[in-house]
Amino acid sequence: MRVAIVDDDPLVRMGLRAIVGSEPGWEVIGEAGDGAEAVTLATREKPDVVLMDIRMPGVDGLTATREIVAAGVPTRVLVLTTFEVDEYVFDAMRSGASGFVLKRVPPAELIESIRVVASGQSLLFPASTRAVIERFATAGTQSLPDLTEREQDVLRALARGRSNGEIASELFVAVETVKSHVASILMKLGVRDRTQAVIVAYESGFVSPGDTAP
Structure with a gap:
């Protein structure tokens, strides 16, 4: 599993790198601090999954997700969010993100989330699934x-x-x-x-x- 980490907070990136790197056979192939760097990283390295923060200065994660999907690379985007019902999550999913997960989830749940998204399956954080679905349904x-x-x-x-x-x-x-x-x-x-x-x-x-x- 090849994973890229995108977040404007260096401490968050450090924590995510430690979690992902602890999984046997998994590799963090790069980090980015904003959306523009994320697009460059994803199109160059073509990771299996990008862990994407949405709210970043400059080019945000929503725009970066859209550009990564448009580039046609076989990379899945897993959105990281602080809030269970985040207005940006709806747009991120429509832009091509394969799922979203809360930043505060236990490490084991994050690992499983990455694995699910990489396999091409759907991933909606359980507590927010209903709200997301209702938003789409309207x-x-x-x-x-x-x-x-x-x-x-x-x-x-x-x-x-x-x-x-x-x-x-x-x-x-x-x-x-x-x-x-x-x-x-x-x-x-x-x-x-x-x-x-x-x-x-x-x-x-x-x-x-x-x-x-x-």
Whole structure:
């Protein structure tokens, strides 16, 4: 796992480096103190995950996230925030961030968050998931292309935060079949990962907050 750390506070970067560097086989490939440096670092080194602070002087993390995604590098952005419901988080997710996590989470949870995002899965900090989903659900600005009935089932399951294994069990199909459906959904929606697919599903009205119940 190759990770880049972006935060304007040197002490925060130091702490994050210590946590990430303690994981066997993981490497911090660079640090940046603002968004402009983050874009340069990400496009040059192409890390698996960028830990991105949003509120920074100069070029902020939101702009940096958008530019990293636009550059087409296979890097996932994990937003670091101080607040459980941060206005900037909504825009960051729409800009292509794959998830967000609170800066105060325990080290083990941060490591797991990085691992989840790197694998292409969705990550929304549990305490804030409902608020984020409701914000997306009110937009209603996008329409979905035609999905097969099974792809619609899979997309609804993704919106509930289900893993490939859980979806396979619910639909009585093989995990590889679920992966194939997910790949098709991403292609049809024109998005890069599961998080963005879920955002499109809620913004389009295809699913609603009430659909998140198990």
